[in-house]
Amino acid sequence: MATVALTYFGLLATLLQVVIALWPRTASHNTTIMATLIIVSTLGGVLHSFPKASVTQDFNPPAFSIKIVQGDILDQQGNIVIGFTDTYDTDLTDGAVINPKSIQGQFQNKYYANNSDALDDDLTHALSTISPVSHENSSAKPRGKLARYEIGTVAALRSENRIFYAAAYGRIENNLKVSCSIDALWKSLTAVWESARIHGSLEPVFIPIIGSELARVGSLGREAIIKMIALSFVSSSREAIVSRELNIVILPKDREHVNIIELRRFLKTL
Incomplete structure:
Protein backbone atom coordinates (compact mmCIF):
# COMPACT_ATOMS: atom_id res chain seq x y z
CA MET A 1 0.00 0.00 0.00
CA ALA A 2 2.85 2.41 0.91
CA THR A 3 4.46 2.05 -2.53
CA VAL A 4 1.18 2.79 -4.30
CA ALA A 5 0.50 5.78 -2.04
CA LEU A 6 3.96 7.22 -2.81
CA THR A 7 3.31 6.74 -6.53
CA TYR A 8 0.07 8.68 -6.23
CA PHE A 9 1.85 11.38 -4.23
CA GLY A 10 4.58 11.73 -6.84
CA LEU A 11 2.12 12.04 -9.69
CA LEU A 12 0.01 14.60 -7.84
CA ALA A 13 3.11 16.59 -6.77
CA THR A 14 4.26 16.77 -10.39
CA LEU A 15 0.83 17.97 -11.40
CA LEU A 16 0.98 20.60 -8.63
CA GLN A 17 4.27 21.96 -9.95
CA VAL A 18 2.72 22.38 -13.38
CA VAL A 19 -0.27 24.20 -11.84
CA ILE A 20 1.99 26.57 -9.85
CA ALA A 21 4.04 27.31 -12.98
CA LEU A 22 0.90 28.27 -14.86
CA TRP A 23 -0.87 30.01 -11.96
CA PRO A 24 1.74 31.29 -9.45
CA ARG A 25 -0.90 32.60 -7.02
CA THR A 26 -1.79 29.03 -6.04
CA ALA A 27 1.58 28.78 -4.27
CA SER A 28 0.15 30.80 -1.37
CA HIS A 29 -2.04 27.80 -0.49
CA ASN A 30 0.87 25.36 -0.15
CA THR A 31 -0.15 24.03 3.27
CA THR A 32 -3.70 23.23 2.22
CA ILE A 33 -2.56 21.74 -1.07
CA MET A 34 0.08 19.59 0.66
CA ALA A 35 -2.45 18.24 3.17
CA THR A 36 -4.81 17.43 0.33
CA LEU A 37 -2.02 15.62 -1.54
CA ILE A 38 -1.24 13.46 1.48
CA ILE A 39 -4.89 12.57 2.08
CA VAL A 40 -5.63 11.78 -1.57
CA SER A 41 -2.43 9.71 -1.93
CA THR A 42 -3.20 7.68 1.19
CA LEU A 43 -6.77 7.05 0.09
CA GLY A 44 -5.52 5.99 -3.33
CA GLY A 45 -3.14 3.49 -1.76
CA VAL A 46 -5.83 2.06 0.50
CA LEU A 47 -8.35 1.68 -2.32
CA HIS A 48 -5.79 0.12 -4.61
CA SER A 49 -4.74 -2.50 -2.05
CA PHE A 50 -8.26 -3.31 -0.84
CA PRO A 51 -9.04 -6.92 -1.83
CA LYS A 52 -11.48 -7.39 -4.67
CA ALA A 53 -14.53 -9.60 -4.23
CA SER A 54 -13.30 -11.99 -6.92
Missing part, protein backbone atom coordinates in the same frame (compact mmCIF):
# COMPACT_ATOMS: atom_id res chain seq x y z
CA VAL A 55 -10.07 -13.57 -8.10
CA THR A 56 -9.15 -14.97 -11.52
CA GLN A 57 -6.09 -17.05 -12.32
CA ASP A 58 -5.31 -18.30 -15.81
CA PHE A 59 -3.34 -21.50 -16.47
CA ASN A 60 -1.58 -22.80 -19.55
CA PRO A 61 -1.08 -25.50 -20.73
CA PRO A 62 -3.74 -26.69 -20.90
CA ALA A 63 -5.65 -23.41 -21.19
CA PHE A 64 -8.14 -22.97 -18.37
CA SER A 65 -8.93 -20.55 -15.57
CA ILE A 66 -10.05 -20.69 -11.95
CA LYS A 67 -12.27 -17.94 -10.59
CA ILE A 68 -13.24 -17.36 -6.98
CA VAL A 69 -16.44 -15.35 -6.95
CA GLN A 70 -19.08 -14.24 -4.48
CA GLY A 71 -22.74 -15.06 -5.01
CA ASP A 72 -25.49 -17.67 -4.85
CA ILE A 73 -24.37 -20.97 -6.38
CA LEU A 74 -27.88 -21.66 -7.70
CA ASP A 75 -28.03 -18.36 -9.58
CA GLN A 76 -24.98 -19.19 -11.69
CA GLN A 77 -25.33 -19.86 -15.41
CA GLY A 78 -23.50 -23.08 -16.14
CA ASN A 79 -22.96 -26.61 -14.89
CA ILE A 80 -23.23 -26.80 -11.09
CA VAL A 81 -21.89 -29.21 -8.48
CA ILE A 82 -24.38 -30.18 -5.76
CA GLY A 83 -23.29 -32.22 -2.74
CA PHE A 84 -25.38 -35.28 -1.80
CA THR A 85 -25.00 -38.04 0.75
CA ASP A 86 -24.01 -41.60 -0.14
CA THR A 87 -27.67 -42.70 -0.04
CA TYR A 88 -28.86 -39.89 -2.30
CA ASP A 89 -31.56 -39.06 0.21
CA THR A 90 -34.03 -36.37 -0.89
CA ASP A 91 -36.59 -36.27 1.93
CA LEU A 92 -37.06 -32.66 3.05
CA THR A 93 -39.89 -33.47 5.46
CA ASP A 94 -39.27 -31.66 8.79
CA GLY A 95 -35.61 -31.28 7.80
CA ALA A 96 -34.58 -34.42 9.66
CA VAL A 97 -33.03 -36.20 6.66
CA ILE A 98 -32.15 -33.30 4.34
CA ASN A 99 -32.09 -29.75 5.63
CA PRO A 100 -34.17 -27.46 3.36
CA LYS A 101 -31.62 -24.68 4.06
CA SER A 102 -28.73 -26.74 2.71
CA ILE A 103 -27.61 -26.21 -0.87
CA GLN A 104 -29.18 -29.54 -1.80
CA GLY A 105 -32.43 -28.50 -0.13
CA GLN A 106 -32.45 -25.16 -1.94
CA PHE A 107 -31.62 -26.94 -5.20
CA GLN A 108 -34.62 -29.25 -4.78
CA ASN A 109 -36.86 -26.29 -4.04
CA LYS A 110 -35.64 -24.16 -6.95
CA TYR A 111 -35.33 -26.75 -9.70
CA TYR A 112 -37.75 -29.48 -8.61
CA ALA A 113 -40.33 -27.39 -6.71
CA ASN A 114 -39.73 -29.71 -3.72
CA ASN A 115 -40.99 -32.66 -5.78
CA SER A 116 -38.76 -35.38 -4.33
CA ASP A 117 -40.35 -38.07 -6.53
CA ALA A 118 -39.30 -36.24 -9.71
CA LEU A 119 -35.74 -35.85 -8.42
CA ASP A 120 -35.66 -39.50 -7.34
CA ASP A 121 -36.68 -40.54 -10.87
CA ASP A 122 -33.85 -38.48 -12.36
CA LEU A 123 -31.36 -39.88 -9.86
CA THR A 124 -32.49 -43.45 -10.56
CA HIS A 125 -31.95 -42.88 -14.27
CA ALA A 126 -28.54 -41.26 -13.79
CA LEU A 127 -27.40 -44.05 -11.44
CA SER A 128 -28.87 -46.91 -13.50
CA THR A 129 -25.43 -48.24 -14.49
CA ILE A 130 -23.94 -47.94 -11.00
CA SER A 131 -24.55 -50.57 -8.33
CA PRO A 132 -24.88 -49.68 -4.63
CA VAL A 133 -22.07 -50.96 -2.42
CA SER A 134 -24.36 -51.88 0.48
CA HIS A 135 -27.92 -51.72 1.80
CA GLU A 136 -29.08 -50.67 5.24
CA ASN A 137 -31.83 -52.41 7.16
CA SER A 138 -34.97 -50.33 7.61
CA SER A 139 -34.94 -51.09 11.31
CA ALA A 140 -31.47 -49.57 11.60
CA LYS A 141 -32.27 -46.61 9.32
CA PRO A 142 -35.99 -45.94 9.60
CA ARG A 143 -35.84 -42.63 7.70
CA GLY A 144 -34.61 -42.10 4.17
CA LYS A 145 -33.18 -44.42 1.56
CA LEU A 146 -31.36 -47.67 2.30
CA ALA A 147 -29.06 -48.21 -0.69
CA ARG A 148 -25.57 -46.82 -0.19
CA TYR A 149 -23.37 -45.78 -3.09
CA GLU A 150 -19.61 -45.49 -3.01
CA ILE A 151 -18.30 -42.14 -1.84
CA GLY A 152 -17.32 -40.26 -4.98
CA THR A 153 -20.28 -41.46 -7.02
CA VAL A 154 -21.55 -38.70 -9.33
CA ALA A 155 -25.01 -38.59 -10.91
CA ALA A 156 -25.11 -36.19 -13.87
CA LEU A 157 -28.59 -34.63 -13.91
CA ARG A 158 -29.47 -32.80 -17.12
CA SER A 159 -31.85 -29.85 -16.92
CA GLU A 160 -32.46 -27.82 -20.08
CA ASN A 161 -29.05 -26.44 -21.10
CA ARG A 162 -27.11 -27.31 -17.97
CA ILE A 163 -25.88 -30.24 -15.92
CA PHE A 164 -26.05 -30.69 -12.16
CA TYR A 165 -23.28 -32.95 -10.87
CA ALA A 166 -24.88 -34.67 -7.85
CA ALA A 167 -21.80 -35.81 -5.96
CA ALA A 168 -22.03 -38.30 -3.08
CA TYR A 169 -19.30 -36.82 -0.88
CA GLY A 170 -20.69 -37.40 2.63
CA ARG A 171 -21.80 -40.48 4.51
CA ILE A 172 -25.15 -40.18 6.25
CA GLU A 173 -25.19 -42.31 9.37
CA ASN A 174 -28.26 -44.20 10.48
CA ASN A 175 -28.87 -41.43 13.02
CA LEU A 176 -29.00 -39.04 10.00
CA LYS A 177 -25.78 -37.23 10.89
CA VAL A 178 -23.56 -36.52 7.89
CA SER A 179 -19.79 -36.71 7.92
CA CYS A 180 -17.05 -36.30 5.35
CA SER A 181 -13.33 -36.92 5.66
CA ILE A 182 -10.60 -35.07 3.79
CA ASP A 183 -9.89 -38.24 1.78
CA ALA A 184 -13.58 -38.57 0.91
CA LEU A 185 -13.77 -34.98 -0.30
CA TRP A 186 -10.66 -35.35 -2.47
CA LYS A 187 -12.05 -38.58 -3.95
CA SER A 188 -15.40 -36.89 -4.64
CA LEU A 189 -13.78 -33.87 -6.28
CA THR A 190 -11.70 -36.11 -8.54
CA ALA A 191 -14.86 -37.97 -9.55
CA VAL A 192 -16.70 -34.70 -10.28
CA TRP A 193 -13.93 -33.57 -12.62
CA GLU A 194 -14.05 -36.90 -14.42
CA SER A 195 -17.82 -36.58 -14.82
CA ALA A 196 -17.37 -33.04 -16.13
CA ARG A 197 -14.85 -34.35 -18.65
CA ILE A 198 -17.37 -36.89 -19.93
CA HIS A 199 -20.56 -34.83 -19.86
CA GLY A 200 -19.60 -31.15 -19.67
CA SER A 201 -18.20 -30.34 -23.12
CA LEU A 202 -15.61 -28.04 -21.45
CA GLU A 203 -18.40 -25.71 -20.33
CA PRO A 204 -17.86 -23.63 -17.14
CA VAL A 205 -18.28 -25.50 -13.86
CA PHE A 206 -19.56 -23.85 -10.69
CA ILE A 207 -18.94 -25.36 -7.27
CA PRO A 208 -19.79 -24.14 -3.74
CA ILE A 209 -17.48 -24.55 -0.75
CA ILE A 210 -18.63 -28.14 -0.56
CA GLY A 211 -18.51 -29.74 2.88
CA SER A 212 -18.28 -26.48 4.83
CA GLU A 213 -21.72 -26.62 6.41
CA LEU A 214 -23.54 -29.66 7.84
CA ALA A 215 -20.93 -32.22 6.71
CA ARG A 216 -17.84 -30.67 8.26
CA VAL A 217 -14.72 -31.88 6.47
CA GLY A 218 -12.41 -32.78 9.32
CA SER A 219 -11.14 -29.55 10.84
CA LEU A 220 -10.83 -27.69 7.53
CA GLY A 221 -12.16 -24.15 7.33
CA ARG A 222 -13.69 -22.59 4.24
CA GLU A 223 -10.43 -21.15 2.97
CA ALA A 224 -8.68 -24.52 3.23
CA ILE A 225 -11.53 -26.23 1.36
CA ILE A 226 -11.31 -23.63 -1.43
CA LYS A 227 -7.59 -24.35 -1.74
CA MET A 228 -8.32 -28.08 -1.83
CA ILE A 229 -10.92 -27.64 -4.58
CA ALA A 230 -8.52 -25.53 -6.67
CA LEU A 231 -5.59 -27.91 -6.17
CA SER A 232 -7.73 -30.91 -7.09
CA PHE A 233 -9.01 -29.19 -10.25
CA VAL A 234 -5.53 -28.15 -11.39
CA SER A 235 -4.17 -31.65 -10.72
CA SER A 236 -6.95 -33.30 -12.75
CA SER A 237 -6.74 -30.70 -15.53
CA ARG A 238 -3.05 -31.41 -16.06
CA GLU A 239 -3.88 -35.05 -16.65
CA ALA A 240 -6.64 -34.17 -19.13
CA ILE A 241 -8.61 -30.95 -19.60
CA VAL A 242 -11.79 -30.86 -17.47
CA SER A 243 -13.32 -27.49 -18.28
CA ARG A 244 -12.12 -24.17 -19.60
CA GLU A 245 -13.34 -22.47 -16.43
CA LEU A 246 -13.89 -23.45 -12.80
CA ASN A 247 -15.83 -21.02 -10.62
CA ILE A 248 -15.62 -21.50 -6.85
CA VAL A 249 -18.62 -19.65 -5.45
CA ILE A 250 -18.51 -18.11 -1.97
CA LEU A 251 -21.77 -17.23 -0.27
CA PRO A 252 -21.91 -13.57 0.86
CA LYS A 253 -22.22 -14.72 4.49
CA ASP A 254 -18.95 -16.67 4.17
CA ARG A 255 -16.93 -13.79 2.73
CA GLU A 256 -15.61 -12.70 6.14
CA HIS A 257 -14.17 -16.19 6.69
CA VAL A 258 -12.07 -16.07 3.52
CA ASN A 259 -8.84 -14.16 2.87
CA ILE A 260 -9.08 -13.25 -0.82
CA ILE A 261 -5.51 -11.92 -0.93
CA GLU A 262 -4.15 -15.22 0.42
CA LEU A 263 -6.25 -17.19 -2.08
CA ARG A 264 -4.91 -15.05 -4.94
CA ARG A 265 -1.36 -15.83 -3.79
CA PHE A 266 -2.18 -19.52 -3.51
CA LEU A 267 -3.60 -19.76 -7.03
CA LYS A 268 -0.43 -18.20 -8.42
CA THR A 269 1.63 -21.04 -6.91
CA LEU A 270 -0.32 -23.84 -8.63
Whole structure:
Protein backbone atom coordinates (compact mmCIF):
# COMPACT_ATOMS: atom_id res chain seq x y z
CA MET A 1 0.00 0.00 0.00
CA ALA A 2 2.85 2.41 0.91
CA THR A 3 4.46 2.05 -2.53
CA VAL A 4 1.18 2.79 -4.30
CA ALA A 5 0.50 5.78 -2.04
CA LEU A 6 3.96 7.22 -2.81
CA THR A 7 3.31 6.74 -6.53
CA TYR A 8 0.07 8.68 -6.23
CA PHE A 9 1.85 11.38 -4.23
CA GLY A 10 4.58 11.73 -6.84
CA LEU A 11 2.12 12.04 -9.69
CA LEU A 12 0.01 14.60 -7.84
CA ALA A 13 3.11 16.59 -6.77
CA THR A 14 4.26 16.77 -10.39
CA LEU A 15 0.83 17.97 -11.40
CA LEU A 16 0.98 20.60 -8.63
CA GLN A 17 4.27 21.96 -9.95
CA VAL A 18 2.72 22.38 -13.38
CA VAL A 19 -0.27 24.20 -11.84
CA ILE A 20 1.99 26.57 -9.85
CA ALA A 21 4.04 27.31 -12.98
CA LEU A 22 0.90 28.27 -14.86
CA TRP A 23 -0.87 30.01 -11.96
CA PRO A 24 1.74 31.29 -9.45
CA ARG A 25 -0.90 32.60 -7.02
CA THR A 26 -1.79 29.03 -6.04
CA ALA A 27 1.58 28.78 -4.27
CA SER A 28 0.15 30.80 -1.37
CA HIS A 29 -2.04 27.80 -0.49
CA ASN A 30 0.87 25.36 -0.15
CA THR A 31 -0.15 24.03 3.27
CA THR A 32 -3.70 23.23 2.22
CA ILE A 33 -2.56 21.74 -1.07
CA MET A 34 0.08 19.59 0.66
CA ALA A 35 -2.45 18.24 3.17
CA THR A 36 -4.81 17.43 0.33
CA LEU A 37 -2.02 15.62 -1.54
CA ILE A 38 -1.24 13.46 1.48
CA ILE A 39 -4.89 12.57 2.08
CA VAL A 40 -5.63 11.78 -1.57
CA SER A 41 -2.43 9.71 -1.93
CA THR A 42 -3.20 7.68 1.19
CA LEU A 43 -6.77 7.05 0.09
CA GLY A 44 -5.52 5.99 -3.33
CA GLY A 45 -3.14 3.49 -1.76
CA VAL A 46 -5.83 2.06 0.50
CA LEU A 47 -8.35 1.68 -2.32
CA HIS A 48 -5.79 0.12 -4.61
CA SER A 49 -4.74 -2.50 -2.05
CA PHE A 50 -8.26 -3.31 -0.84
CA PRO A 51 -9.04 -6.92 -1.83
CA LYS A 52 -11.48 -7.39 -4.67
CA ALA A 53 -14.53 -9.60 -4.23
CA SER A 54 -13.30 -11.99 -6.92
CA VAL A 55 -10.07 -13.57 -8.10
CA THR A 56 -9.15 -14.97 -11.52
CA GLN A 57 -6.09 -17.05 -12.32
CA ASP A 58 -5.31 -18.30 -15.81
CA PHE A 59 -3.34 -21.50 -16.47
CA ASN A 60 -1.58 -22.80 -19.55
CA PRO A 61 -1.08 -25.50 -20.73
CA PRO A 62 -3.74 -26.69 -20.90
CA ALA A 63 -5.65 -23.41 -21.19
CA PHE A 64 -8.14 -22.97 -18.37
CA SER A 65 -8.93 -20.55 -15.57
CA ILE A 66 -10.05 -20.69 -11.95
CA LYS A 67 -12.27 -17.94 -10.59
CA ILE A 68 -13.24 -17.36 -6.98
CA VAL A 69 -16.44 -15.35 -6.95
CA GLN A 70 -19.08 -14.24 -4.48
CA GLY A 71 -22.74 -15.06 -5.01
CA ASP A 72 -25.49 -17.67 -4.85
CA ILE A 73 -24.37 -20.97 -6.38
CA LEU A 74 -27.88 -21.66 -7.70
CA ASP A 75 -28.03 -18.36 -9.58
CA GLN A 76 -24.98 -19.19 -11.69
CA GLN A 77 -25.33 -19.86 -15.41
CA GLY A 78 -23.50 -23.08 -16.14
CA ASN A 79 -22.96 -26.61 -14.89
CA ILE A 80 -23.23 -26.80 -11.09
CA VAL A 81 -21.89 -29.21 -8.48
CA ILE A 82 -24.38 -30.18 -5.76
CA GLY A 83 -23.29 -32.22 -2.74
CA PHE A 84 -25.38 -35.28 -1.80
CA THR A 85 -25.00 -38.04 0.75
CA ASP A 86 -24.01 -41.60 -0.14
CA THR A 87 -27.67 -42.70 -0.04
CA TYR A 88 -28.86 -39.89 -2.30
CA ASP A 89 -31.56 -39.06 0.21
CA THR A 90 -34.03 -36.37 -0.89
CA ASP A 91 -36.59 -36.27 1.93
CA LEU A 92 -37.06 -32.66 3.05
CA THR A 93 -39.89 -33.47 5.46
CA ASP A 94 -39.27 -31.66 8.79
CA GLY A 95 -35.61 -31.28 7.80
CA ALA A 96 -34.58 -34.42 9.66
CA VAL A 97 -33.03 -36.20 6.66
CA ILE A 98 -32.15 -33.30 4.34
CA ASN A 99 -32.09 -29.75 5.63
CA PRO A 100 -34.17 -27.46 3.36
CA LYS A 101 -31.62 -24.68 4.06
CA SER A 102 -28.73 -26.74 2.71
CA ILE A 103 -27.61 -26.21 -0.87
CA GLN A 104 -29.18 -29.54 -1.80
CA GLY A 105 -32.43 -28.50 -0.13
CA GLN A 106 -32.45 -25.16 -1.94
CA PHE A 107 -31.62 -26.94 -5.20
CA GLN A 108 -34.62 -29.25 -4.78
CA ASN A 109 -36.86 -26.29 -4.04
CA LYS A 110 -35.64 -24.16 -6.95
CA TYR A 111 -35.33 -26.75 -9.70
CA TYR A 112 -37.75 -29.48 -8.61
CA ALA A 113 -40.33 -27.39 -6.71
CA ASN A 114 -39.73 -29.71 -3.72
CA ASN A 115 -40.99 -32.66 -5.78
CA SER A 116 -38.76 -35.38 -4.33
CA ASP A 117 -40.35 -38.07 -6.53
CA ALA A 118 -39.30 -36.24 -9.71
CA LEU A 119 -35.74 -35.85 -8.42
CA ASP A 120 -35.66 -39.50 -7.34
CA ASP A 121 -36.68 -40.54 -10.87
CA ASP A 122 -33.85 -38.48 -12.36
CA LEU A 123 -31.36 -39.88 -9.86
CA THR A 124 -32.49 -43.45 -10.56
CA HIS A 125 -31.95 -42.88 -14.27
CA ALA A 126 -28.54 -41.26 -13.79
CA LEU A 127 -27.40 -44.05 -11.44
CA SER A 128 -28.87 -46.91 -13.50
CA THR A 129 -25.43 -48.24 -14.49
CA ILE A 130 -23.94 -47.94 -11.00
CA SER A 131 -24.55 -50.57 -8.33
CA PRO A 132 -24.88 -49.68 -4.63
CA VAL A 133 -22.07 -50.96 -2.42
CA SER A 134 -24.36 -51.88 0.48
CA HIS A 135 -27.92 -51.72 1.80
CA GLU A 136 -29.08 -50.67 5.24
CA ASN A 137 -31.83 -52.41 7.16
CA SER A 138 -34.97 -50.33 7.61
CA SER A 139 -34.94 -51.09 11.31
CA ALA A 140 -31.47 -49.57 11.60
CA LYS A 141 -32.27 -46.61 9.32
CA PRO A 142 -35.99 -45.94 9.60
CA ARG A 143 -35.84 -42.63 7.70
CA GLY A 144 -34.61 -42.10 4.17
CA LYS A 145 -33.18 -44.42 1.56
CA LEU A 146 -31.36 -47.67 2.30
CA ALA A 147 -29.06 -48.21 -0.69
CA ARG A 148 -25.57 -46.82 -0.19
CA TYR A 149 -23.37 -45.78 -3.09
CA GLU A 150 -19.61 -45.49 -3.01
CA ILE A 151 -18.30 -42.14 -1.84
CA GLY A 152 -17.32 -40.26 -4.98
CA THR A 153 -20.28 -41.46 -7.02
CA VAL A 154 -21.55 -38.70 -9.33
CA ALA A 155 -25.01 -38.59 -10.91
CA ALA A 156 -25.11 -36.19 -13.87
CA LEU A 157 -28.59 -34.63 -13.91
CA ARG A 158 -29.47 -32.80 -17.12
CA SER A 159 -31.85 -29.85 -16.92
CA GLU A 160 -32.46 -27.82 -20.08
CA ASN A 161 -29.05 -26.44 -21.10
CA ARG A 162 -27.11 -27.31 -17.97
CA ILE A 163 -25.88 -30.24 -15.92
CA PHE A 164 -26.05 -30.69 -12.16
CA TYR A 165 -23.28 -32.95 -10.87
CA ALA A 166 -24.88 -34.67 -7.85
CA ALA A 167 -21.80 -35.81 -5.96
CA ALA A 168 -22.03 -38.30 -3.08
CA TYR A 169 -19.30 -36.82 -0.88
CA GLY A 170 -20.69 -37.40 2.63
CA ARG A 171 -21.80 -40.48 4.51
CA ILE A 172 -25.15 -40.18 6.25
CA GLU A 173 -25.19 -42.31 9.37
CA ASN A 174 -28.26 -44.20 10.48
CA ASN A 175 -28.87 -41.43 13.02
CA LEU A 176 -29.00 -39.04 10.00
CA LYS A 177 -25.78 -37.23 10.89
CA VAL A 178 -23.56 -36.52 7.89
CA SER A 179 -19.79 -36.71 7.92
CA CYS A 180 -17.05 -36.30 5.35
CA SER A 181 -13.33 -36.92 5.66
CA ILE A 182 -10.60 -35.07 3.79
CA ASP A 183 -9.89 -38.24 1.78
CA ALA A 184 -13.58 -38.57 0.91
CA LEU A 185 -13.77 -34.98 -0.30
CA TRP A 186 -10.66 -35.35 -2.47
CA LYS A 187 -12.05 -38.58 -3.95
CA SER A 188 -15.40 -36.89 -4.64
CA LEU A 189 -13.78 -33.87 -6.28
CA THR A 190 -11.70 -36.11 -8.54
CA ALA A 191 -14.86 -37.97 -9.55
CA VAL A 192 -16.70 -34.70 -10.28
CA TRP A 193 -13.93 -33.57 -12.62
CA GLU A 194 -14.05 -36.90 -14.42
CA SER A 195 -17.82 -36.58 -14.82
CA ALA A 196 -17.37 -33.04 -16.13
CA ARG A 197 -14.85 -34.35 -18.65
CA ILE A 198 -17.37 -36.89 -19.93
CA HIS A 199 -20.56 -34.83 -19.86
CA GLY A 200 -19.60 -31.15 -19.67
CA SER A 201 -18.20 -30.34 -23.12
CA LEU A 202 -15.61 -28.04 -21.45
CA GLU A 203 -18.40 -25.71 -20.33
CA PRO A 204 -17.86 -23.63 -17.14
CA VAL A 205 -18.28 -25.50 -13.86
CA PHE A 206 -19.56 -23.85 -10.69
CA ILE A 207 -18.94 -25.36 -7.27
CA PRO A 208 -19.79 -24.14 -3.74
CA ILE A 209 -17.48 -24.55 -0.75
CA ILE A 210 -18.63 -28.14 -0.56
CA GLY A 211 -18.51 -29.74 2.88
CA SER A 212 -18.28 -26.48 4.83
CA GLU A 213 -21.72 -26.62 6.41
CA LEU A 214 -23.54 -29.66 7.84
CA ALA A 215 -20.93 -32.22 6.71
CA ARG A 216 -17.84 -30.67 8.26
CA VAL A 217 -14.72 -31.88 6.47
CA GLY A 218 -12.41 -32.78 9.32
CA SER A 219 -11.14 -29.55 10.84
CA LEU A 220 -10.83 -27.69 7.53
CA GLY A 221 -12.16 -24.15 7.33
CA ARG A 222 -13.69 -22.59 4.24
CA GLU A 223 -10.43 -21.15 2.97
CA ALA A 224 -8.68 -24.52 3.23
CA ILE A 225 -11.53 -26.23 1.36
CA ILE A 226 -11.31 -23.63 -1.43
CA LYS A 227 -7.59 -24.35 -1.74
CA MET A 228 -8.32 -28.08 -1.83
CA ILE A 229 -10.92 -27.64 -4.58
CA ALA A 230 -8.52 -25.53 -6.67
CA LEU A 231 -5.59 -27.91 -6.17
CA SER A 232 -7.73 -30.91 -7.09
CA PHE A 233 -9.01 -29.19 -10.25
CA VAL A 234 -5.53 -28.15 -11.39
CA SER A 235 -4.17 -31.65 -10.72
CA SER A 236 -6.95 -33.30 -12.75
CA SER A 237 -6.74 -30.70 -15.53
CA ARG A 238 -3.05 -31.41 -16.06
CA GLU A 239 -3.88 -35.05 -16.65
CA ALA A 240 -6.64 -34.17 -19.13
CA ILE A 241 -8.61 -30.95 -19.60
CA VAL A 242 -11.79 -30.86 -17.47
CA SER A 243 -13.32 -27.49 -18.28
CA ARG A 244 -12.12 -24.17 -19.60
CA GLU A 245 -13.34 -22.47 -16.43
CA LEU A 246 -13.89 -23.45 -12.80
CA ASN A 247 -15.83 -21.02 -10.62
CA ILE A 248 -15.62 -21.50 -6.85
CA VAL A 249 -18.62 -19.65 -5.45
CA ILE A 250 -18.51 -18.11 -1.97
CA LEU A 251 -21.77 -17.23 -0.27
CA PRO A 252 -21.91 -13.57 0.86
CA LYS A 253 -22.22 -14.72 4.49
CA ASP A 254 -18.95 -16.67 4.17
CA ARG A 255 -16.93 -13.79 2.73
CA GLU A 256 -15.61 -12.70 6.14
CA HIS A 257 -14.17 -16.19 6.69
CA VAL A 258 -12.07 -16.07 3.52
CA ASN A 259 -8.84 -14.16 2.87
CA ILE A 260 -9.08 -13.25 -0.82
CA ILE A 261 -5.51 -11.92 -0.93
CA GLU A 262 -4.15 -15.22 0.42
CA LEU A 263 -6.25 -17.19 -2.08
CA ARG A 264 -4.91 -15.05 -4.94
CA ARG A 265 -1.36 -15.83 -3.79
CA PHE A 266 -2.18 -19.52 -3.51
CA LEU A 267 -3.60 -19.76 -7.03
CA LYS A 268 -0.43 -18.20 -8.42
CA THR A 269 1.63 -21.04 -6.91
CA LEU A 270 -0.32 -23.84 -8.63
